[in-house]
Amino acid sequence: MPGERDTSGDPDGAMPVAEFIALMQDYAGRRGLPVECGREVRRIEPHGRGYRIELDRETVLSRCVVVASGDQNVAVRPALAANVPDAVAQYDATSYRNPTSMPEGAVLVVGSGQSGGQIAEDLIRAGREVYLSTSRVARQTHSYRGRHSMAWMVDTGIMDIPKANLLAAGPIPTRALVGADHTISLQSLSAQGVQLLGRLTAIDAGRAHFDSDVSVNVAFGDTTAAETKARIDAWLTANGIMAPAARTDPAETVVPTLPDPAILELDLTQSVGSVVWCTGVRGDYTFLRVPAVLDNRGAPIESGGLTRVAGLCIAGVPYSVSRRSGTILAAAPDAERMVNHVEMVLRSN
């Protein structure tokens, strides 16, 4: 957290959710932050030179508002989810809990990003039969040349590539597939028994249809992982930094075991007990009734937390400024920018 040091003794480790919550509570407590839990904001609208904020039990007026309701906490399902037969249970990455809380039968995980890859591995390790519908998602090797790849991505500036530069290469892609404490690749999942499928293209009459691009998706993961490593290597060389030699990662060298022939169709009622949609997340800003801050899909129009409307900030939007945005890494710079804005508005009486 901003201004804090890692005292875990394991900087490359993964903090379990309960520990992270405890860290946040401790942070708020030590800094005397006036957090009030369980207070739902039902509506925010312009009022005079500020805002009227309707809470569950009262209404308050404020000159400035920082909306931090989350941009990655509402699951997004594709429209074709509506065609899944009623007999098949449906979950999202946000409602999935563990392999034992799901009905019997095979599980179809749709989406091979971080959530899909991690959930597929969780299920297969518990002995469940798993199908994973894949697409073109980059892969991130967990550790490289002695450190967590994310640490190198911060040092090398990969996380600071501006949004405009990312957009110049096309639509901003899904964040790379990586495990919490080890590399997860499509081939490592296949070696554990996950049956890899192509992209889900349609569901009709109880049958799910997939394209035949699995091997293209595996190769895309390999290429992107290699590109990131090459950037790190080049940065180390350019800066004269000695780092341990690269070690082979078995999750990346294992040969993919692809269904032969490729599975292009699944009868959901016969072959699958449940589907887990790992097809993305968004924010819910329906309580925000302020003109010019949301686009026609309800997504925030902002840059680095600042909107076009004085005194209204929206925090936590992915890729708002750079790759850092939408991760905890952006909390400090975004907070500083928003606090400066609030201060400016309050002084501009």
Ligand SMILES: Cc1cc2nc3c(=O)[nH]c(=O)nc-3n(C[C@H](O)[C@H](O)[C@H](O)COP(=O)(O)OP(=O)(O)OC[C@H]3O[C@@H](n4cnc5c(N)ncnc54)[C@H](O)[C@@H]3O)c2cc1C
């Ligand atoms: C699968 C996944 C993995 C991730 N992994 C990492 C990672 O490893 N490292 C990393 O740095 N980041 C990671 N992130 C991103 C990280 O979770 C977000 O950057 C961070 O949670 C954003 O914090 P936030 O406070 O903006 O929103 P949130 O953490 O979503 O918090 C928003 C809060 O606002 C509350 N709220 C919503 N609406 C209302 C309302 N109307 N009234 C009152 N309260 C409301 C919500 O209940 C919630 O408590 C990951 C995200 C996802 C989805």
